[in-house]
Amino acid sequence: MAKTDLGFVALSSLKKSPAGPADPTAALAELRRIYFKTTKKTIDHDFAHAISLLKSIASEEDRQKASVYMAGINELRREWAPKAPRPAAGAGGRPAARKKR
Secondary structure, three states, X not given: OOOOOOOOOOHHHHOOOOOOOOOHHHHXXXXXXXXXXXXXXXXXXHHHHHHHHXXXXXXXXXXXXXXXXXXXXXXXXXXXXXXXXXXXXXXXXXXXXXXXX
């Protein structure tokens, strides 16, 4: 049985590469869509997608427009982040209150 050598494939060759710079209007429209359609379940993926869209925008003026949506998406991500459990009373940082006699 002959082994087939799969060889090395660069990950960058698997990505779609745009023919030129991304259309800032389309990127802003996609950021807007992400902002209004994201859910608690999809926020991590949507935030990563929004960052990649922001990186594709070359114009500083268009990036300023995108920053409004990015701030909103980030706020949603913060609100929906899992909260750290609080320590029980007396266990941890503060000592339990003393009883008065």
